[in-house]
Amino acid sequence: GAVVSQHPSRVICKSGTSVKIECRSLDFQATTMFWYRQFPKKSLMLMATSNEGSKATYEQGVEKDKFLINHASLTLSTLTVTSAHPEDSSFYICSAPRGFSYNEQFFGPGTRLTVL
Amino acid sequence: AQSVTQLGSHVSVSEGALVLLRCNYSSSVPPYLFWYVQYPNQGLQLLLKYTTGATLVKGINGFEAEFKKSETSFHLTKPSAHMSDAAEYFCAVSDRKGSQGNLIFGKGTKLSVKP
Numbered sequence: 001g002a003v004v005s006q007h008p009s010r011v012i013c014k015s016g017t018s019v020k021i022e023c024r025s026l027d028f029q030a031t032t033m034f035w036y037r038q039f040p041k042k043s044l045m046l047m048a049t050s051n052e053g054s055k056a057t058y059e060q061g062v063e064k065d066k067f068l069i070n071h072a073s074l075t076l077s078t079l080t081v082t083s084a085h086p087e088d089s090s091f092y093i094c095s096a097p098r099g100f101s102y103n104e105q106f107f108g109p110g111t112r113l114t115v116l
Numbered sequence: 117a118q119s120v121t122q123l124g125s126h127v128s129v130s131e132g133a134l135v136l137l138r139c140n141y142s143s144s145v146p147p148y149l150f151w152y153v154q155y156p157n158q159g160l161q162l163l164l165k166y167t168t169g170a171t172l173v174k175g176i177n178g179f180e181a182e183f184k185k186s187e188t189s190f191h192l193t194k195p196s197a198h199m200s201d202a203a204e205y206f207c208a209v210s211d212r213k214g215s216q217g218n219l220i221f222g223k224g225t226k227l228s229v230k231p
Contacts, residue, residue: 006159034218041125043206043221044160093159095219105219107152109159 003027004096006108013084014116021079021111023050023094029074030096034105035067038091050077084115118143120209122222130230135179135194137225139207142188149190150208150219151181160206166190177201202229 003026013019023033031052036044048069049057056069066088068080077096081088093110123138141147148167152160164175171183181192190207204226208219 041224043223044219045221046218049218095160106162107160110157112157 004094004106004108006092006094006111008111009109010112010114012114012116015085016083018080018082019084019113021081021092021094021113023077023079023096023108025075025096025098025106028096028098030077030098031074032097033071033077034095034097035069035077035079036093036095038093038110044093047079050079052077081113084113086115089113089115118147118209118220120207120220120222122205122207122225124225125223126226126228128228128230129197131199132196135192135197135201135227137192137205137207137227139181139190139192139222140188141190141207141209143209146185148210149181149183150210151175151179151190151192152206152208152221153177154204154206154224156203163192163205197227197229199229199231202227 005024007022033050035047037047038044046059047062050069050071052071052074058064066082071077091110091112095105095107097105119142121140150165151163153163154160163179164173166173166183174180179194181190183190204224206224207222210219
């Protein structure tokens, strides 16, 4: 099956620093990738849709300047949490659809961000 | 707007017993429906999905789900629970007419399996 990787799997940073999370589709090209955030004991909430070659589309309530998304190539999307604060601590998961059907999505293993 | 409701945030069964995780959805158009499983500190793994065709869908690890349009349900079942089935399960819906195909997730059901 298709594989999506995320790096790092776990990161701890100080408040005020920026953290970059990478999402890669390893064996297929993805013009679109999705970034989700999962709070403890909560469901996944879509944050934004990353589009290769164009600006990301953010969901309502998600700060564009805080969560910078760059879809650098057909296999790589990055999410940068700028000036991180403890309330940004969460589990961030990316997914990438493969093929013509956007409903066949493959999820990365997630990145656990802890902001001290 | 689409939505997903999973009844019961926590379900506990004995090993060997039937597993039933409930999912109801709301959608203005025929949806695509999914069940995902998440093990601790891991990403989501697709268990099964319904798009078109047969309404009884079989997935991995012995799980299956039945799409019932009249009940707007997509409940997940497994005849006999294993200890390894203990995990968080998410039901999700996608609007097949959505231009981006993003998924709307339920709040999840944590399955515990007692020996």
